[in-house]
Amino acid sequence: MSALLQVEGLTKNFGGLSVVSDVSFNLGEGERLALIGPNGAGKTTVFNLLSGVYEPSGGMIRLGGRDISRVPSKDRIKLGMARTFQNIRLMPHLSVVENVMLGQQARVASWGDFLLPLGRSAWRREAEVLLHELGLDTWPGEIVATLPYGIRKKIEVVRALASRPKLLLLDEPAAGLNPTETSSLREFLMGVSRRGVTLLVVEHDMSFVRSLCERAVVLNFGRKIYEGSTQSVQDDPLVLEAYLGPRHAALAAAGSV
Amino acid sequence: MSGYWAGILTILAINIIFAYGIFLPVASGQLNLGGAGFQATGAYAAAFIATQFGLGTVLTVASGTLIAGLLGWLMAYPMLRTKGVYLVLATFAFAEVVSGIVLNSEKLGGPTGLSVPNFIDWYVPVIAAAVVAIGVFYLMSTRFGLNMRACHDDDVVTDLMGVNVRGVKVAAFALGAALAGFAGALYAHAFNYVEIQTFGAMVSIYVLLYVLLGGTQTPWGPIVGAIFFTILPEAIRPVLPLIKKAIIQVFGPIVPATPPDDSWRFVILGLCTIIMMALRPEGLVTSAMIERLRSGRHEPIKTRDFPA
Ligand SMILES: Nc1ncnc2c1ncn2[C@@H]1O[C@H](COP(=O)(O)OP(=O)(O)OP(=O)(O)O)[C@@H](O)[C@H]1O
Numbered sequence: 001m002s003a004l005l006q007v008e009g010l011t012k013n014f015g016g017l018s019v020v021s022d023v024s025f026n027l028g029e030g031e032r033l034a035l036i037g038p039n040g041a042g043k044t045t046v047f048n049l050l051s052g053v054y055e056p057s058g059g060m061i062r063l064g065g066r067d068i069s070r071v072p073s074k075d076r077i078k079l080g081m082a083r084t085f086q087n088i089r090l091m092p093h094l095s096v097v098e099n100v101m102l103g104q105q106a107r108v109a110s111w112g113d114f115l116l117p118l119g120r121s122a123w124r125r126e127a128e129v130l131l132h133e134l135g136l137d138t139w140p141g142e143i144v145a146t147l148p149y150g151i152r153k154k155i156e157v158v159r160a161l162a163s164r165p166k167l168l169l170l171d172e173p174a175a176g177l178n179p180t181e182t183s184s185l186r187e188f189l190m191g192v193s194r195r196g197v198t199l200l201v202v203e204h205d206m207s208f209v210r211s212l213c214e215r216a217v218v219l220n221f222g223r224k225i226y227e228g229s230t231q232s233v234q235d236d237p238l239v240l241e242a243y244l245g246p247r248h249a250a251l252a253a254a255g256s257v
Numbered sequence: 258m259s260g261y262w263a264g265i266l267t268i269l270a271i272n273i274i275f276a277y278g279i280f281l282p283v284a285s286g287q288l289n290l291g292g293a294g295f296q297a298t299g300a301y302a303a304a305f306i307a308t309q310f311g312l313g314t315v316l317t318v319a320s321g322t323l324i325a326g327l328l329g330w331l332m333a334y335p336m337l338r339t340k341g342v343y344l345v346l347a348t349f350a351f352a353e354v355v356s357g358i359v360l361n362s363e364k365l366g367g368p369t370g371l372s373v374p375n376f377i378d379w380y381v382p383v384i385a386a387a388v389v390a391i392g393v394f395y396l397m398s399t400r401f402g403l404n405m406r407a408c409h410d411d412d413v414v415t416d417l418m419g420v421n422v423r424g425v426k427v428a429a430f431a432l433g434a435a436l437a438g439f440a441g442a443l444y445a446h447a448f449n450y451v452e453i454q455t456f457g458a459m460v461s462i463y464v465l466l467y468v469l470l471g472g473t474q475t476p477w478g479p480i481v482g483a484i485f486f487t488i489l490p491e492a493i494r495p496v497l498p499l500i501k502k503a504i505i506q507v508f509g510p511i512v513p514a515t516p517p518d519d520s521w522r523f524v525i526l527g528l529c530t531i532i533m534m535a536l537r538p539e540g541l542v543t544s545a546m547i548e549r550l551r552s553g554r555h556e557p558i559k560t561r562d563f564p565a
């Protein structure tokens with residue numbers, strides 16, 4: 001398994017505040033890796049560094065062996081890395097299918113694609129097919145702002161997939177979903193993964209994480225405190241301490257023996 | 258056609274083109290309160306070229322459009338460093354600078370203005386407005402139009418989707434400036450006179466209002482807004498004396514009643530603006546409304562219509 005994404009010594013300071021410090025991990029092609037940690041651990045910041053919203057204060061990001069730390073944010077999706085957002089960030093005034101077509105932008109190559117009507121174009125058909133495959137074709141013309149939360153959450157994933165990424169970064173995809181929606185999301189993401197898309201998933205729902213990802217990286221206060229199997233992550237004393245505090249961690253460890 | 262209606266149609270057509278010039282930047286998330294500056298640029302460029310070089314109307318209007326567009330393109334770079342209310346102020350200041358330059362330039366007639374040769378009749382601006390409207394509808398149906406609307410909603414995410422946000426915004430701003438200049442150049446020839454007072458701050462404010470109240474999500478907005486606000490003052494002109502009489506009866510004749518003047522129209526226009534802002538804050542025409550009309554549904558869609 002060759003590494004698709006290599007993160008080396010990634011660091012981000014906001015003024016004097018160190019939010020991500022010296023984080024390193026590799027992500028193999030086709031792998032599903034979870035990035036977890038308590039609130040404020042720096043997970044979303046890592047995503048923002050990977051996608052280029054923030055410039056790193058230090059460290060290196062390689063995608064397919066190439067250093068992309070200085071690649072402008074708008075060009076990174078063209079290199080095969082797409083993402084979703086913790087707080088849904090669809091375009092509220094665009095329709096469902098228009099949001100998905102926006103996701104195709106990374107594959108637009110010619111002026112013709114840019115300046116021909118989208119109305120009955122191949123782009124639009126493709127977006128509708130993609131929505132159909134994912135069971136979201138009820139009303140492709142509907143304006144996104146009026147749709148329920150769970151649907152919007154899924155459309156964001158579809159929009160990211162419309163760029164045909166090699167690597168998909170998902171920031172809390174299951175947050176706010178009910179158990180049925182969560183399990184359908186897991187099936188859906190397993191399908192995406194089978195198609196060869198590599199997944200990096202930030203998620204708080206541990207049973208979701210365990211059933212989707214084989215490996216996890218745990219952050220606490222911006223530092224990596226664990227890297228390994230998702231099955232044993234909750235037995236790790238540092239992880240327990242990060243989530244529960246030192247006293248409870250000791251009790252939990254004693255209890256589990 | 259009577260001169261009265263020819264005049265109204267001319268103004269309406271010019272206002273529609275002008276409104277599209279403001280619509281393009283606004284639809285991509287840039288409030289442009291400098292419309293009059295670009296309109297004046299187009300008008301004075303056409304007037305100056307017509308008087309100095311004696312070129313035909315097609316050439317003067319084309320150069321007025323082009324010069325305003327170029328100016329818009331040049332201004333876009335410094336302007337787009339600002340956002341929100343600062344962009345509004347920057348564009349407003351730009352229009353004041355244009356006005357100041359004209360006022361102090363003898364070649365451009367200073368405060369007295371320039372008379373312009375080559376009269377164009379009402380149907381020229383009307384045809385031009387139709388062409389511009391079709392062009393903008395086309396543009397908004399392309400991926401470029403999609404990207405413009407995406408920039409309006411969230412430019413950070415639009416950038417992450419691979420869109421050249423700066424390029425889209427600059428292009429929208431410059432194209433809009435060219436359309437405003439086009440409207441100005443048509444104005445110069447339709448009224449055979451340009452004076453800088455015609456392109457004052459109120460004009461910038463009104464045209465932005467047309468667009469915001471008409472709706473910025475679809476290209477229907479500027480047409481609806483411009484028609485509404487050009488026709489409304491004419492429509493209320495006959496009832497003005499009645500309204501004034503009614504108000505004076507309520508408050509008593511504190512001052513001797515004078516015949517109603519133009520300022521009364523603005524009072525009513527202002528009231529309409531406030532009412533519409535309250536009732537339809539996203540504008541008269543929204544994309545949700547167009548979608549409902551197209552799909553023939555009259556109810557907004559309900560959560561239970563969706564699979565989990
Ligand atoms: N732009 C910023 N400026 C200053 N501080 C920031 C900025 N962005 C994030 N932070 C801080 O960095 C820390 C990590 O934030 P981040 O959003 O990455 O956490 P997270 O792991 O995603 O948390 P959650 O699980 O709550 O989403 C927080 O303390 C946050 O306040």
Ligand SMILES: [Mg+2]
Nearest residue numbers: 043044045086
């Ligand atoms: Mg987060």
